[in-house]
Amino acid sequence: MERASIFTLICFLLLVFSHLELSKEADVLAVDGSVSDGETLVSSLETFELGFFSPGKSRNMYLGIWYKNSPEAVVWVANRNNPIADTKGVLTVSGSGNLVILDRTKSVVWSSNVSGTVEHPVAQLLDTGNLVLKDNKSMPGSYLWQSFDSPSDTLLEGMKIGWNLKTGEERYLTSWRSADDPSPGNFTYRLDITGLPELVIDRGSMKTYRTGPWNGIGFGAVPAVPNLVFKPTVISNENEIYYTFEAVSNATNMRLWLNQSGYLQRLISEQGSNQWGVLYSVPFDQCGSYGFCGANSVCSSRRPDTCECIKGFIPKSQRSTNCVRESSLDCQRGEGFLRLVGVKVPDLSKFHLNENLNREQCKGECLKNCSCTAYANLNVSDGRTSCLMWFGDLIDISEVSEVYRGEDIFIRLPASSLGLTRDSSTRNRLTVIISVSIISGAIILGLVVFIIWRKSRKRDESLHLTRFKGGKDEREVPLFHLSGIEIATDNFSFRNLIGEGGFGPVYKGNLPTGQEIAVKRLSKDSGQGVEQFANEVVLIAKLQHRNLVALLGCCIQGEERMLIYEYMPNKSLDCLIFDHKRREELSWKNRFDIVLGIARGLLYLHQDSKLQIIHRDLKASNILLDSNYIPKISDFGLARIIGGNDEETKTNRVVGTYGYMAPEYAVDGTFSVKSDVFSFGVLLLEIVSGKKNRGYNHPDHRNNLLGHAWLLWNEDRALELMDTILEESCVRSEVLRFIHVGLLCVQESPEDRPPMSSVLVKLTNEEATLPQPKQPGFFIQREPYGSFSAIRTMSTLTENAVTISILEGR
Known part of the structure; x- marks a missing residue:
């Protein structure tokens, strides 16, 4: 019995040790092993995983590599052109030493195509995301084949795109055909070495984007600020020329992804996190x-x-x-x-x-x-x-x-174009120009006087057509005919009504081309009036940004004045985050991306737009969401252009929405870019909490949302502000950072609030040092019956004090 027990114990120990050995080899595939559906290889630090998957709604099976914590982030696909129609696919190492995928009939659907025979072949999934095939007896780092040499739609740290100058082989990214089909799509991202090397996105043979040439430290049209986060490199020698990058911090994962629409996004995530943020996306705008x-x-x-x-x-x-x-x-x-x-x-x-x-x-x-x-x-x-x-x-x-x-x-x-000659023809031309300018000036002055006179008598459509017609503006703001809008909206049918606010009703419509539109129809008794209508047309027509709503045109006919926008199927942000049921549609990743999109749009208005625009009415109902939940800032009726050197401007007429207005604006009528920063901070805290700042009620105190956030922050309980629906999907460090940045934005003094350029860096950079926030504005101003004491004070300081904009989302 003793001998039998000892024998049993030895067998048990051998079995345990064999399993321990197998666990260490979870990233390795040898000749006698295989990977089938439901089985995976996992890299040693559990960063990447390899296995079979079905993308989107497809039933086809593909062998791919993805981040273990983010299975949706597939970075490489083997059999892109040869899917397996069932779950019987197998990855194995053949006797000749090749990696092969076999279908249910044991036919080879994909192979690494290594020539010759390998004596001790073994495949390994590295923590870089690289699947390598090597001779197990060869020197470390010596590979017979590697997935990095055959990129899909993603460039990882250490991967190369470029040219082998000896063989003429080119490595480049190719987009998926669709979210359900990883076969090569329409777009490629490659290193063009025709002259100085530059990166380009091509659609077939047609170029759609280029970075500008490499200048030794970067590319001309790629943001330089993110280089605090990653380092780009172009290597050129007699053997090869290629582009690669490395992350500055080991605490982050980073990937460059060419999506199906031809946009290139640099995505970043914390190690171990399943949430990805967009560092930047190109093309950034139409330029x-x-x-x-x-x-x-x-x-x-x-x-x-x-x-x-x-x-x-x-x-x-x-x-x-x-x-x-x-x-x-x-x-x-x-x-x-x-x-x-x-x-x-x-x-x-x-x-x-x-x-x-x-x-x-x-x-x-x-x-x-x-x-x-x-x-x-x-x-x-x-x-x-x-x-x-x-x-x-x-x-x-x-x-x-x-x-x-x-x-x-x-x-x-x-020389004549540069003003370097002074011959008679130049002088004559100058005389003509001066004469024409004087005559044109007189005509324009007469028109201005005429317009003012007509406006004082009757606001007729001819008055407003002059605001939009003539020269380039006519091309920028197309004029729609009333009959066409009536057809598109089924004569403004009630069933096409999708919203109504201070401006007037908003209708959904369909143009003959099939394009869906949203029509804002100025109500005759609208408090916003023609001035805001004209202001919005003039401003938004000249603004082009991915995170600003696109104005397609306007209609001015008789008493009718309408704005025609691109239609946003997910309506406005307030319809989601403040709705008990619909708020579940927005995961933390969605909210993360929405916040960054709003920040980028606001940064464009404040800094990248030469006009320098202050929105003055940034709020949840003025953030529209397209089908992919990409945010678009809308409603520029109250926006104002300020000079590049004007830090702040004062007005006698305060306009905006209670709960979003900065203290200095609501009380003194002083507004600047920091007023928008305050509104952004309120909006940020609302997105995180799912609660409205105005009208917020708490059983323990009468503070508004800002005051509640401030109290929680000082008690080290800031995470309690988070919407409970986000508990499973959120990254707590990101939530905490967003609350921190939100409190920095709503500080009482404008000088303490960060500019939007700094806000964007603070939101996206985990390593950014954030100062301690000071007391927010209006945080203890609530009194019984839902009023603000500060607003009562304001009404005694300003005349015609407040216009409340309550325009609903489209």
């Missing part, structure tokens, strides 16, 4: 779209006119976005150069590259060649510079903001 403004023009989303011909060029025709030279180049009569500062340089389609030339030498080389139309002197690496010269039309120039690495380019112009 990022390749050649948006045509030839010989500069695109700028910060200008009222997005597209503008380069000085010395004029529009080719009224309908064309291309520009042509006003005067032909003439090498014999003298020429010079116009300097454009801080731009993405033109596409390198017709160019010449000379290395190691300084700016003066580059200028000289361009002047020697009468066909040279522009030059630039770019840094390439290690302090070296290259001289780029362009020939022919200049395509895809755009201004870039200070967070990008713009370059200077010198455009060749005739």
Whole structure:
């Protein structure tokens, strides 16, 4: 019996140790092993997982790699073009040493295609996300095949996209065809090495986006600020040229994802988290779209006119976005150069590259060649510079903001265009220009007087048409005919009514093209009136940003005044976060992305828009959500343009919505970008809590939501502010940081509130140091019956004090 017991014990121990050994090899697949449906390989630190999956609604099976904590974040797919129609697929290492996927008939549907025979083949899933095939007896790091050499739609840290110069092989990203189909889609992301290397997004053979050339530290049209988080690199030698990146912190995961719509997103997440934030997305706006403004023009989303011909060029025709030279180049009569500062340089389609030339030498080389139309002197690496010269039309120039690495380019112009000659023809032309300007000024002055006179008598449609017609504005704000809007909305049928507010009713409609629209119809007894209508048309027509609602046009006919917008199927934010049932639709990831989208839109208004706009009515009902819950800031009827040097402006008429207005604005009528920051802070706390600031009630005190958040913060109980529906989906450190930033934004003194550029960094960077917030404004102002003492005080300080905007979402 003793011998039998000892034998049993030995067998048991051997079994235990064999399982321990297997657990250590959970990332390894040998010849005698396999992975089938329901089984996976997991990298040693449990960062990545490999197995079979079915994307979206598809029933097909694919072998893929994903983040273990985020199974939806698939980073690589093996059999993209050869799905398995059932669950009988198997991954194994063949006798010859290849990784193969077999279907139920044991036919090979995918292979690593390693030539020759491997004696000791083994596959391993590394913690970088790289699946490698190697000889188990070979040197570490020596791979026969690796998944990093065959990218799908995702670039991970350490992966390369670029060229093997010896074999001519190219590595690049290819989008999925759809969320249900990972086969190669329409878009690719690759390193273009035609001239200086630059990254491009192509749709088939058509270029849709380019970063601008590599300048040794980055690309011209890629944000520079995120380099505090990651380091981009372009390596060029005799064997290869490629782009790669590495994260600055080991505490984060990062991936570059080319989605099915052709947008490239850099996503970031904490180690171990399943929540991903968007660091940036390109194309960022319409100026990022390749050649948006045509030839010989500069695109700028910060200008009222997005597209503008380069000085010395004029529009080719009224309908064309291309520009042509006003005067032909003439090498014999003298020429010079116009300097454009801080731009993405033109596409390198017709160019010449000379290395190691300084700016003066580059200028000289361009002047020697009468066909040279522009030059630039770019840094390439290690302090070296290259001289780029362009020939022919200049395509895809755009201004870039200070967070990008713009370059200077010198455009060749005739001396006359630069004002370098003073011949008689120039003087005559100048005389004509002055004369025309005086006459035009007199006409404009007469029109202004006439408009004022007519406005004092009757607000007729002719008065307002002058606000939108003529010149470029007519193209920017298309005018819809009333009959067309009546057809689209079924004669403003009640069943198409989707909202109503201070402006008037809002209807859903369908244009003959099939496009869905939202129609805001100015009510005759609207308190907002024609002034706000005109203000919104003029402003929003000149603003282009992914997080601002798009104005499609307006209708001015008889007494009718309407604004036509893109339709937002998820209506406004307040319809979700304040609704007991619908709030479940918004997970923490949704709310995280919504907050960042609003912040980016507000940053554009405050900083990246050359007009510098203060919204003045930022609130949950003015944040619209598209089908993907992407937020769009709307309702610019109360917005104001301020000068770039104006830190604050004062008004005698305070307009806005109680609960969102900053103290200095509500009491003194003083507003600035920091007023919008206060409103953003209120909105941020509302999104986190699912509660309204105005009208908030707590059984233990009479404070509003800001006051409640402040009390919880001081008692180290800030997480209790979070909407209970988020408990399972949230990342608590992110929630805490959002509450912290929200309290910083609603501090009583405007000087204490951070600008939106700082807010965005604080929201997205876990390592950012956040100061302790001070007391918020209006946090203990609530008195019985739901009134604010501060508002009563305000009414004694201002005349015609408050206009409450209660426009509902569309």
